[in-house]
Amino acid sequence: MSLWEYANPKKFMDWTAPVLPWVAGSAALCLSVGLIWGFFFTPDDFRQGSTVKIIYLHVPAALMAINAWLMMLVASLIWLVRRHHVSALAAKAAAPVGITMTLIALATGALWGSPIWGTYWEWDPRLTSFLILFLFYLGYMALWSAIEDPDTAADLTSILCLVGSIFAILSRYAAQFWSQGLHQGASLSLDKEENVSDVFWQPLLITMIGFGLLFLTLVLLRTRTEIRMRRIKALHARARRA
Amino acid sequence: MKALLLRDLRLAIRAGGGFGLGLAFFLIVVVLVPFGVGPDADLLSIIAPGILWVAALLAALLSLDRIFALDFEDGSLGLLATSPLPLESVSVIKAFAHWITTGLPLCFAAPVLGFLLHLSSDAYTLLILSLLIGTPALSMIGTFGAALTVGLRRGGLLLSLLVLPLYVPTLIMGADAVRRGADGMAATTPLMLLGVITLGSIAVLPFATAAALRVNLR
Amino acid sequence: MPDLGTYAFEILMSYGISFGLLGALVGASVLQSKRVKVALQRVENNG
Numbered sequence: 405m406s407l408w409e410y411a412n413p414k415k416f417m418d419w420t421a422p423v424l425p426w427v428a429g430s431a432a433l434c435l436s437v438g439l440i441w442g443f444f445f446t447p448d449d450f451r452q453g454s455t456v457k458i459i460y461l462h463v464p465a466a467l468m469a470i471n472a473w474l475m476m477l478v479a480s481l482i483w484l485v486r487r488h489h490v491s492a493l494a495a496k497a498a499a500p501v502g503i504t505m506t507l508i509a510l511a512t513g514a515l516w517g518s519p520i521w522g523t524y525w526e527w528d529p530r531l532t533s534f535l536i537l538f539l540f541y542l543g544y545m546a547l548w549s550a551i552e553d554p555d556t557a558a559d560l561t562s563i564l565c566l567v568g569s570i571f572a573i574l575s576r577y578a579a580q581f582w583s584q585g586l587h588q589g590a591s592l593s594l595d596k597e598e599n600v601s602d603v604f605w606q607p608l609l610i611t612m613i614g615f616g617l618l619f620l621t622l623v624l625l626r627t628r629t630e631i632r633m634r635r636i637k638a639l640h641a642r643a644r645r646a
Numbered sequence: 647m648k649a650l651l652l653r654d655l656r657l658a659i660r661a662g663g664g665f666g667l668g669l670a671f672f673l674i675v676v677v678l679v680p681f682g683v684g685p686d687a688d689l690l691s692i693i694a695p696g697i698l699w700v701a702a703l704l705a706a707l708l709s710l711d712r713i714f715a716l717d718f719e720d721g722s723l724g725l726l727a728t729s730p731l732p733l734e735s736v737s738v739i740k741a742f743a744h745w746i747t748t749g750l751p752l753c754f755a756a757p758v759l760g761f762l763l764h765l766s767s768d769a770y771t772l773l774i775l776s777l778l779i780g781t782p783a784l785s786m787i788g789t790f791g792a793a794l795t796v797g798l799r800r801g802g803l804l805l806s807l808l809v810l811p812l813y814v815p816t817l818i819m820g821a822d823a824v825r826r827g828a829d830g831m832a833a834t835t836p837l838m839l840l841g842v843i844t845l846g847s848i849a850v851l852p853f854a855t856a857a858a859l860r861v862n863l864r
Numbered sequence: 865m866p867d868l869g870t871y872a873f874e875i876l877m878s879y880g881i882s883f884g885l886l887g888a889l890v891g892a893s894v895l896q897s898k899r900v901k902v903a904l905q906r907v908e909n910n911g
Contacts, residue, residue, distance in 0.1 A: 546808075
């Protein structure tokens, strides 16, 4: 019995079916607790005023936008090395979730930037990197939808994901080199003194967990859909042969 | 290896091979910009480095889909895959041929067009240098994109969507080197980083390109 | 409802956009999942 057995499509469907509602439920719970706490029961920041409430959407969305790509990278590697179909499908399923998170991070960032930095958009390295990440997601999804044969599509998108990851990191540092940023340094690292204060940190942590669980829920759900779609295709093909 | 390179060059130069098309495109884009932003010489000289680099990038993009498409259609790519020459080398040679037919002419055409855009006189050497260092990366990345989309019937548009985000670091460093030259600052750092990108692309991407080709030839 | 002061527009907009996008994503995923489930059942019963 190895871990990889859970990646068998049939096994995957069997174990995700009972797990999914629990994950979805806890995502909903964390999100509502975190967001309600953050929105209604936190004080205003003494410098940023009430705009600090945007943090409960902006930071978790940005976090998940990057983690979704990381997950796609790992899933692509697993597909290329071990040829588990579920892994390729999970990468495919994660892309739309990731692009939505990127959009949310960009939109809330623009809305947050307008009162604090006095502009909706600035070619700040982090903003630029997210825009580039958005383009990478677009290309990745376009490649998936352009290729008919599922195995070819999985192979090519995996290769693109690997190369894209290298270039995404390169772009991030190139952008840093190219323009000085408006973003503050790290504010969530564990050992810094200038971190955000606990009043904001506690609900933020809960929303971050909530966004993570939401991502997991959506990826599981979408992967299940992809597996079913694959099965329909296979059954059709079998019927045509018979 | 040499035979393949010569064959590719000959095919590109022959009529309909697209040689010169990229150059003409480069010229037209650069000429169009002043019509768009107005004839103000000061403004043009500020944006000239960026315009020249973006136009070079678009011109390099134009001929990418021809790198593998013709060979894929007539089956010679399949022959190349079974030949003793590994596909990794094939992709490097293809990228090199693409660079000679588009990147290299661009390097020499750019100073002439820089003149049209009132590029600061200090920046010419850096313009040529940065293009010489940077355009091989454009060709190599483009070859990778072409390998990904070679099996698709209408891959051209998708190819640009895939390749353009990959061009971002090269563009940033290249244009920055020229801009620093125009401002009279030292440009060694961006040039060296540009070299890093180019060498890194040539070191890594042939393997990815060959892998993509193998998938598409399956 | 907390007092949002002068920034009410930005805050409400960002919550609105985020919930809109997330809602659309969740809705689309659930809808697609249901449709595919029904389609698969139909194919399996026929075959």
